Amino acid sequence: MSTILRRAAGATRTVSCSRAFSSSAAARKDLVQELYLKEIKAYKAPPAAKDAHVGMVKSYSLPPVPKAPALPTDLASELSAYDSSEPVQATEKAAAASSADHHHAEITDGGAEAFLEACEATVHEELH
Known part of the structure; x- marks a missing residue:
């Protein structure tokens, strides 16, 4: 029976110690929280410089x-000079297009067989 009493006494001591420990932890928590809140409330931001x-x-x-934009003084003469000028590249493109149209007319006049023969034929480009 003495062992049972010893165990019971030991258990009560453990329970009382754990209660004391938990209550002191709660007190510490409140103390830390209170200090933290006190410091936050006391903090004042430094004033910003002007x-x-x-x-x-x-x-x-x-x-x-x-x-x-300033308008030209003699607009009519500039427009007539522009209309009379002929770009060099445009004449070359027109000549190439007319020769291609002539070749295209030859292909379409002969029917499908002439078209296929023209597609298969090797192209000889003339050097200028």
């Missing part, structure tokens, strides 16, 4: 006002 924005923000300036 020129703190310098370098961070660009100053805005309006873009320059566009100017209206």
